[in-house]
Amino acid sequence: MKLLVLGGTHHVGRAVVETALERGDDVSTLNRGLSRAPAPGVRALLADRTDPEAVRRALDGQEWDAVIDTWAWAPRVVRDTARLLSGRVGHYGYVSSRGVHRWPWPAGADEQAPLVDGDPGSTDDTDYAAAKRGGELAVLEYSPEAALLARAGMILGPYEDVGRIPWWLRRMEKGGRVLAPAPAETPLQYIDVRDLAAWLLRSAERGLSGAFTTTGPPGAITLGDLLSTALEVTGCDTELVWAEPELLLRHGLPLGMEFGLRLPDGSVPSGMHDADVSAAQAEGLTTRPLRETLADTWTWLQAEGDPAPRADAPSPDTWLDAAAEQRLLDHLAH
Template sequence: MRLLILGGTEFVGRAITHEALARGWDVTVFHRGRHAPPEGVASLHGDRTAEGGLKALGHGEWDAVVDTWSAAPSAVRDAARLLAGRVGRYAYISSRSVYRFPAPGGLAEDADVVDGSPDDGDVDYAAAKRGGELAALGAFGDEALLVRAGLILGPDENIGRLPWWLGRIAKGGPVLAPGPRDAGLQYIDARDLAIWTLGAVERGLGGPYNLVSEPGHTTMSELLEACIHVTGSNADLVWTAPEAILEAGIEPWTDLPVWLPPGEAYDTMHRANVDKAVSSGLRCRPVQETVADTWEWLRSIGGQAPQRPDRPAVGLDAGKEAELLRG
């Protein structure tokens, strides 16, 4: 397979690049040149947001393209139109954020989505991803593969969610652990996303797929206990009711990454229907493996995870945590 990856040097794109190389595919990466791609790929440079920025894609043919873009949909539109006729399949890494909020538990791919346009410039994340989907569909029709990922974790994470928990727990001592401890979590390891996506491309799948683990794949307790195990920490998890956390002004998802209290946001994020993806081959590795490999990667780069400049840093202020724990 000759694969073109639009993006491919960071997190999800990097996982897809590594998986394609492991399969022996001929991989070309189109990127801005800010980060070095993995060894073994052909590299094309360009800035999708600049006039003439797609010039390097003006010639060449590929069996498939994977597009990881998450900003202005017009960039997806321009790339998809330029590549139509020279690429066999187009896979767009979208998001479950395209569904209208709140989404009830059990949400499947036929649920209502937000408005979007392939011609949009800078819009909010949900509208951007929906516009990107429409751009891919506009150029490749129903054969376009729309990978609606949920929470993504794993090595190379540049958002900071699992890295923050690992770093905090590695410090030891009392750790604010948000309850309920048995609350199920839905996420996908970037490497499992890569495996499924490339398999779907090989088989010619098209249309939307919710791509996260099955509901209850792990729990908040299992995630944090795995962090303690791999770091060898003496951390003491102090399980705290959601009501007390919210009353203290601590923000779910941002102050305490991954965690959401029971309610609409939790149902939307952690109770999706993934029957379609599972029946088409999705398999998700145990949380302990994702945590262990992320810790190993963090240690290999000195313990400080990279941070995407377009995303806010996450994590709870130490003083705020200590104040709540003092009670």
């Protein structure tokens, strides 16, 4: 395909670019050119997406078979770009989020679960759910028959800049006894960023449209599987010490929030890790083994170092206060 990736230097965008190059696609990217040098073979178009005139100049006179858009902030930016690309791309893939569903999420929810309100013309990016829904509506406004809305769950794997798995791997690297949020049997859903990228590209090639929940199958792994496998791939001398949520809350430790296992008040949300993904699976979404995801993330971290965190992501430092952790570990040792 002749492919345009809006962004292409961080997390999902980077994985899409690398996967597309492996497939032999003709890849262009549009970004400010400030973060990373373009990958070999990529045609780099430079513009700040918040400047519609600069974007128009960068895209002027060109057409693509497909575009992949990972924008996560003000919906107006998506609308401006979708308007410029209207009639010039055959497929518009928008990386959205399960967050567009109205809270609280029902158990076993599929694509038909209620949605939050969104405004495609909004310049507000403070409400992530509303911004993503606004982005969806912006794409549908200009490419209704060609729009693919990929409502992703928890995205892991190399290049993660939210800080979930990189934080845990670095914590385990330090060794010693490490608190973990019980129960270990808690089920988790996630998608490897490269599996998401591959599905987006295959779907673009096929001209798939519509909204799909894109995450791993429910019940496939547990929190214990995730953390014990992360410990194994680091090869570090670390011991997991499981602590009940109520105990963590009393000690001011919000561990578990990074995986969506509990809310700031300590309550346990429903529907977070049991989404119905049968529609995406029927359209070819597959997931690689957990060990491969974590081992490749560890290899990337060692090679490139910790990524700069996303501006809209909570600071990983909020997940664990070292002194509070040690007090609780001492308490549990007696």
